[in-house]
Amino acid sequence: xxxxxxxxxxxxxxxxxxxxxxxxxxxxxxxxxxxxxxxxxxxxxxxxxxxxxxxxxxxxxxxxxxxxxxxxxxxxxxxxxxxxxxxxxxxxxxxxxxxxxxxxxxxxxxxxxxxxxxxxxxxxxxxxxxxxxxxxxxxxxxxxxxxxxxxxxxxxxxxxxxxxxxxxxxxxxxxxxxxxxxxxxxxxxxxxxxxxxxxxxxxxxxxxxxxxxxxxxxxxxxxxxxxxxxxxxxxxxxxxxxxxxxxxxxxxxxxxxxxxxxxxxxxxxxxxxxxxxxxxxxxxxxxxxxxxxxxxxxxxxxxxxxxxxxxxxxxxxxxxxxxxxxxxxxxxxxxxxxxxxxxxxxxxxxxxxxxxxxxxxxxxxxxxxxxxxxxxxxxxxxxxxxxxxxxxxxxxxxxxxxxxxxxxxxxxxxxxxxxxxxxxxxxxxxx
Ligand code: SF4
Ligand code: SF4
Numbered sequence: 023x024x025x026x027x028x029x030x031x032x033x034x035x036x037x038x039x040x041x042x043x044x045x046x047x048x049x050x051x052x053x054x055x056x057x058x059x060x061x062x063x064x065x066x067x068x069x070x071x072x073x074x075x076x077x078x079x080x081x082x083x084x085x086x087x088x089x090x091x092x093x094x095x096x097x098x099x100x101x102x103x104x105x106x107x108x109x110x111x112x113x114x115x116x117x118x119x120x121x122x123x124x125x126x127x128x129x130x131x132x133x134x135x136x137x138x139x140x141x142x143x144x145x146x147x148x149x150x151x152x153x154x155x156x157x158x159x160x161x162x163x164x165x166x167x168x169x170x171x172x173x174x175x176x177x178x179x180x181x182x183x184x185x186x187x188x189x190x191x192x193x194x195x196x197x198x199x200x201x202x203x204x205x206x207x208x209x210x211x212x213x214x215x216x217x218x219x220x221x222x223x224x225x226x227x228x229x230x231x232x233x234x235x236x237x238x239x240x241x242x243x244x245x246x247x248x249x250x251x252x253x254x255x256x257x258x259x260x261x262x263x264x265x266x267x268x269x270x271x272x273x274x275x276x277x278x279x280x281x282x283x284x285x286x287x288x289x290x291x292x293x294x295x296x297x298x299x300x301x302x303x304x305x306x307x308x309x310x311x312x313x314x315x316x317x318x319x320x321x322x323x324x325x326x327x328x329x330x331x332x333x334x335x336x337x338x339x340x341x342x343x344x345x346x347x348x349x350x351x352x353x354x355x356x357x358x359x360x361x362x363x364x365x366x367x368x369x370x371x372x373x374x375x376x377x378x379x380x381x382x383x384x385x386x387x388x389x390x391x392x393x394x395x396x397x398x399x400x401x402x403x404x405x406x407x408x409x410x411x412x413x414x415x416x417x418x419x420x421x422x423x424x425x426x427x428x429x430x431x432x433x434x435x436x437x438x439x440x441x442x443x444x445x446x447x448x449x450x451x452x453x
Contacts, residue, residue, distance in 0.1 A: 026153070031107050034149040038087050041145050049138045050084040053077055059139065062132035064378060064399040065122045073114075074122050076129035076139045082118065083146050086111060112155060119146040120157050121392045124384035124399075125257070126344040131375065147259030156258045163254040163388045164263055171270070172250040174218040182246055184221045185228070192232050196452060203232050206278065207243040213280035214242050214314075215251035215271070217288045217420035224420070227287070230447035231314065237327045237450055242284075248274040251291035252421075253299075257385030261302060268299035275309060282310045284317055287441050289343030289419040290383065292350055315346070315418045318446050319355040322362050329363050329449040336438075337366040338445070339412035341403070341426060342377040343419035356418055356442060363449040370406045378402050380417075382425025397432050400425060404433035418442040 055077060060066050065074035072078060082105070088095035089104035105111050127140040150156060167173040172181075182205065189203040204210065214235075220228050235242050248270045255264035275283050285292045296311045321327045340360060346352045353374045360367050372378065381400035386392060403426070407415055415430075415437050417423050426439045 026107075026109055026112060030153045034107055034112075034153045035090055037145070037149040037152045038083075039091065041148070042087070042091065045138060045141060046145060049142050050080065050087055052135045052137050053080050053084075054135060056134065059129040059133050059137075062129045064126075064128075064381065064402050065395070068399045068402060069395075073118060076133075077137075079118050079123065079146075080137060080139055080142055082111070082114060083142050112150070112153070115146050115150055116155060116157070119143050119150065120160065120385070120389065121395065124344070124379045124381065124386055126379035126383055127348045128344070128376070128379065131348065144259060147257070148261060149259070151258050151260040156260065157389050157391065159390055160254065160258055160385045160388045163385070164258055164260065164267075167250060167252070167254065167267055168263060171248060172218040173252050173254055174222045176218055176221055178246055181221050181249075184225055185244065185246075188225055188229050188232065191229060192236065195229075196233065196236055198236075201232075201236050203228075204243040205246050208278050208280075210243045210278070210280050211241040212243070212282050212284050212317075213275055213278055214244050214284045215286045215291070216244065216249045217252055217286055217291065218250050219420045219424060220286070224423070224441075227420070227441045227443055230441070230443040231286075233447045233450060234318065234321065234327060234443060237452055238321050239326075243278065243280065245274050245278060251286045251288045251295070253291060253294035254385060254388065256290055256294040256298060257388075264294065264298070265302035268295055268302050271295055272299070272303065272305075272307070280309075282312065283307075285311065285313045287314055287418040287420055287443060289345035289350075289421065292352075293345040297349065313346070313350070313352060313418075315352055315355050315359070315442060318442060319358050322359060322446075327446075328451040328453065329446060330451050331361075331363050331365050331449060333449050334364045334366075334414075334445070336414045337368060337410075337412040338364045338414040338416055339368050339370055339407065339410040340373070341370065341380060341407075341415055341417040341422055342373060343417060343422045344377065344379050344383055346418060347375050347377060356416075359442060359446060360416070363445055368410045368412055370410055378406060380422045380425040380429070382421050382428075387421060387424055396425070397428070400429045401433065404429045404435055407435055407437060408433075412437065414438045414440060414445075416440050416442055416445050 059076040095104035
C-alpha cells in the first residue's frame with residue numbers, strides 16, 4: 023500500500039470515532055482470546071491462516087482504535103500492541119475485511135462472550151470506504167446502481183422488453199390472455215422487487231413469481247424505475263451511498279402508493295432495506311416490508327395457492343442465506359414451504375441459524391481478485407451438499423444461487439440449483 027496522506031488517515035479515524043458507541047466499544051473490549059470463533063469461520067477452516075481467525079480481525083481494529091482514542095494507546099502504544107493507521111495496517115484491513123470476510127455473522131453466534139465481530143468488520147469497511155479504499159471491483163457494482171438505477175446497468179427498454187416477453191410466456195402457460203406482469207401500476211397491494219440477476223440471467227424466476235401471483239389473484243406491480251432489491255453499498259460500507267439507494271426504494275413505494283413492499287429472494291437485499299435502511303434514512307416505514315419467502319409461506323398456509331408436493335420427484339436440500347437466517351430470523355418459513363412442496367427433503371449439517379455461508383456473501387461475488395479464495399471456502403458448502411445426496415439445492419437468495427452455480431460446476435456436484443419461487447411454481451396446481 024502506498025503512502026497515505028494525513029487527510030486520508032484522518033477520514034478513516036473520524037469513522038472510528040463516529041462509531042465508538044456501546045456496541046462497538048463492548049465488542050472491541052470483550053474478547054477473551056479463547057479462540058472459539060476460529061472454527062466458525064470458513065476462511066480459517068479452509069486455509070488455516072491465523073490472520074483469518076475472527077478474533078484476529080477484532081484485534082486489528084481494536085489496536086487501531088486504541089492507538090488514537092485511549093490514553094495508554096496514545097502514550098505507550100507498544101505496551102498494548104496499539105497500531106497506527108498507515109499503509110501497512112490499511113493493506114491488512116483491506117485484505118482481511120474485504121477479502122477474507124463474507125459478513126456471514128457465524129462467528130458472532132459461536133462467540134461465548136457475544137462479540138459482534140461482523141459488525142466490527144463492517145465498521146472497518148466503512149473506514150476504508152471513507153478513505154476511498156473500497157476495492158474498485160466492488161465499488162463498480164455500487165456505481166452501476168447509483169448511475170443506472172440497477173447494479174447490472176440494465177437499460178429500461180431492455181428490462182421492459184424482457185418482462186413483456188415473460189408476460190407472453192405466462193399467458194401461454196396459464197392459457198389466459200389476461201394474465202399479466204403489471205408494470206408501474208399505482209395503488210396495488212404489493213410492490214414486488216427483483217434482483218437484477220433475474221432479468222439479466224434468470225428470467226425464469228420472474229416467471230415463477232408471476233405465475234404464483236396469478237394463481238393467488240394478487241394485486242401487484244413491478245416498477246421499471248426502481249426494482250433493484252440489492253444494495254451493495256451495504257457491503258462497501260459507504261453509508262451515504264447505501265442511504266441514497268434505500269431512499270430510492272422508499273420513494274418508489276410512495277410514488278406508486280402500494281400497500282406493501284415485497285423483497286425478492288436476496289439475503290443482503292432483505293437485510294439492507296428491512297433492517298438497515300431505517301437507520302440509514304433515520305425513519306420508520308409506514309408500510310409493511312416482507313420477503314417473498316414469508317409471502318409464499320402465507321399463500322400456502324392460507325390456501326390462497328394450492329401446491330402438490332408429489333410433483334417433485336427428486337431429493338431436495340436447502341441452503342440458508344446468512345443474512346436471511348442469522349440477521350433476518352427467517353428460518354422456519356422456507357422449511358414450511360418445503361414441507362408442502364417436496365416429499366424428499368434433507369437438511370444440510372449444520373443448517374438454519376448455524377448454516378455455513380456459501381462463500382459468495384459480503385460482496386465476494388463482485389471482487390474478482392478474491393475468486394480463488396471464494397472457491398476455496400466454498401468447498402465446505404460443496405462438501406455439505408454432496409453429503410446430503412440431494413439432486414436439487416434450493417436457496418432463497420440470488421447471490422447464493424450464483425455462488426452455488428459456480429460451486430456446482432467447479433466441484434462437479436451435478437445438482438440443480440433453484441430459487442424457492444421456482445420450486446413453488448413447479449408444485450403449483452392452477453384451478
Ligand atoms: S463474519 Fe463470517 S467470514 Fe467474517 S469473520 Fe465471521 S465467520 Fe468469518
Ligand atoms: S470467540 Fe469471542 S471471545 Fe473468543 S476469541 Fe473469538 S471473539 Fe474473542
